[in-house]
Amino acid sequence: MSFLEFSNITKTYPGVKALSDVSFGVEKGAVHGLMGENGAGKSTLIKILSGDQHADAGEISIDGKVQAYASTRNAFDNGVIVIHQELQLVPELSVAENLSLGRFPASAGVIARRRMLDDVGAKLKSAGIDIDMRRKVKTLSIGERQMVEIAKAVMLDARVIALDEPTSSLSSRESEILFKLIGRLRGEGKVIIYVSHRLDEVFRLCDSLTVLRDGKLAAHHQSLKDVTRDQVVAEMVGREISDIWGFRPRRTGEVRLKVDNLSGARLRTPASFEARAGEIVGFFGLIGAGRSELMRLVFGADPRSGGTITVDGKAVAAASPHDAIRAGIVLCSEDRKHDGTIQGRSIEENINISSRRHHTRFGVLSRTSEITTAETFIKKLKVRTPSRKQDIVNLSGGNQQKVILGRWLSEQNIRVLIVDEPTRGIDVGAKSEIYELLYQLAEEGMAIVIVSSELPEVMGICDRILVMCGGRISAELARDQFAEKAILAAALPDKKTPDAIAS
Amino acid sequence: MTSRLKKILLGEQGLVVIFIVAFALVSLLVPNFLTDRNMLGLLQSVVTVGIVACTMMFCLAARDFDLSVGSIVAFAGMVAVMASNATGSILLGLIAAITCGAIVGWVNGVVIAKFRINALITTLATMQIVRGFALISSDGRAVGINSPDFYQLALSKLLGIPTPIWVLAVLFAIFGFVLNSTVFGKNTLAIGGNPEASRLAGVNVDRTRIWIFTLQGVVCGIAGILLASRITSGQPNAAVGLELSVISACVLGGVSLAGGRATMPGVIVGVLIMGIAENAMNLLNIPAFYQYIVRGVILLLAVLLDNLRSSALGRR
Secondary structure (H helix, E strand, O other): OOOEEEEEEEEEEOOEEEEEEEEEEEOOOEEEEEEEOOOOOHHHHHHHHOOOOOOOEEEEEEOOEEEOOOOHHHHHHOOEEEEOOOOOOOOOOEHHHHHHOOOOOEEOOEEOHHHHHHHHHHHHHHHOOOOOOOOEHHHOOHHHHHHHHHHHHHHOOOOEEEEEOOOOOOOHHHHHHHHHHHHHHHHOOOEEEEEOOOHHHHHHHOOEEEEEEOOEEEEEEOOOOOOOHHHHHHHHHOOOOOOOOOOOOOOOOOEEEEEEEEEEOOEEEEEEEEEEOOOEEEEEOOOOOOHHHHHHHHOOOOOEEEEEEEEOOEEOOOOOHHHHHHHOEEEEOOOHHHHHOOOOOEHHHHHHHHHHHHHEEOOEEOHHHHHHHHHHHHHHOOOOOOOOOOEHHHOOHHHHHHHHHHHHHOOOOOOEEEEEOOOOOOOHHHHHHHHHHHHHHHHOOOEEEEEEOOHHHHHHHOOEEEEEEOOEEEEEEEHHHOOHHHHHHHHOOOOOOHHHHHO | OHHHHHHHHHOOOHHHHHHHHHHHHHHHHOOOOOOHHHHHHHHHHHHHHHHHHHHHHHHHHOOOOOOOHHHHHHHHHHHHHHHHHHHOOHHHHHHHHHHHHHHHHHHHHHHHHHOOOOHHHHHHHHHHHHHHHHHHHHOOOOEEOOOHHHHHHHHOEEOOEEHHHHHHHHHHHHHHHHHHHEHHHHHHHHHHHOHHHHHHOOOOHHHHHHHHHHHHHHHHHHHHHHHHHHOOEEOOOOOOOHHHHHHHHHHHOOOOOOOOOOOHHHHHHHHHHHHHHHHHHHHOOOOHHHHHHHHHHHHHHHHHHHHHHHHHHHHO
């Protein structure tokens, strides 16, 4: 019997079997990876562990004791802490208050502030977390917030800590700090469940690994010594994917998009670049390097203060996304949930929302034309859904991303496609489908600009990489010049130790 | 220069700056404004709005909304007058009024927190139901107060300052303390700032929300009693539109409608700005019809300011 034991966990949602008969154990003082494609059941398993959801059958035991939670509070009291992908902090409260939320030291309802600060201070110090606990959380960077989340677990003397995609929005430097902290927690004998899509991280951090597929246990590795990456990928997708990038050289044509000295309120240094027909241009950089800001300017989502944009030699006003779309530029934003999907509406509506004006006759919407468009793109982009009427929130991240791509592709005359972090939080299978789609579109003559924080991804699929750092374009490399070190060196603000991070 | 001005206006203390400027301007420009009598009158006039704003602040900070406050104030006033007339005991009348306020607030809270009905809709409904109660209880007529002692609630003075102003000051102090220094206050801000995080952190969100609405009812009860005493009768049509003045004052005081942000000093300033505007207009003999427009414009400016402040914060 392991310290943390999942036995025969089964969970059914209306119409879907999220988990069926999943059993595995994790030892004390181990970092245990949990991998699987979106919809494989990782989140459900974590929710059951945290007491947020109840299993229909099966049980979880810790240290030989069966856990029966009525609520997340119970799970806390039993030393189980889950750190969610979307950080659960209150921006207006201070670090110390956030760390004490739900269990303020108090007498007669009045918070004992001194005691709160002492408690929190002592715990932070012993965990080696260096953060000013009086600061309000809203003033912290994302990396610092992540630290606060982990500090929460430390505060509670957690026995089991589950981290759901903790590095998805961290820079590589912030990730390093996180990994160090995880190592320290492991040394203290905690059980750490590490959910991630990133094979590199899992292989680097984890002692053991469980792979889920379609709600079932696909593989359980007690040790990762003799396991290869390809093997894990195969276990996740249920088939071999030899080369997930599948790069295909293409012939490129004339310059399609030309951006000249573009600047705006959030991008002070004017930036210039171009993209040719059939070319895939990658923008790499750390979070906050100005990549998304530049793309938003190109798309007219933020007001531009100077510079010009031309598409096929014609100047684009780009005072608004509306103008940009008319000129043939579209942008898939990095924040799918916030800027992309229209939640609560069907796939069909999500696809048609932009191109609707093409489906009218004398101002009246043509239902058949909308249905055909939706069906066409669901098929073309291989969106996995029972029906076009499905609410978009019920789709996995990868499929949502495809729907959004479908929305833009249903626009006629797209010349420039800008995709910002198109594969963030998306599983390997859907990733390679999205890459394939990008190649196809490029072959059809589109100029594609992809913003990504994953170096292997930009190196894998792009014809050319532009590196941004501190709001400027700091380097440009053609495919035959791609080298990890050079790209990282250009992305780091202080030119310090690219080797340390590359390794 | 403009950026510095912007910084001051949109910063944490921006509101206080606006208040001081407005106060100074009005003192200089409006005759008879800065006199003892007028100052006390001004404070008297904001007692009802100010008292209710104490708990409306909690409500808004938790991302909720309460439209029923005006009706509760009127109903509680009726109950206070009728119960003390009937029993001959003012104390019983006061207890009855506060209890009725608490019950209405509790019902609001339970419906909103437990049955997950939108707060706007729920309190829109109770606003009308409770107003109905107030009208039915007296058949639509005002009810006079029998015992002259009841008037004393509003007329009596301590150190030369009328009792209602003391009550207001004490409530400001109490709720300021509750917001900043108690578990309840911090939980309220946490719920408004990130409901999911609060729930996952083990905060009893439902119970906290029910408490907020119940307190709101209690405080409306107190406001209703003082109002009835001041107008020397229970008026079923009293305090119509109060909810809007209170919410305006809170928003003016920097309470975010998106939840999670509220300060007592802000709310106090918000209440006073509303009071000063009204007072100055009365002193200048501006007809009541125009006052509506001014109040609307002030509210609009307040929301605009809130919006600017949020985006300024977001950029930082």
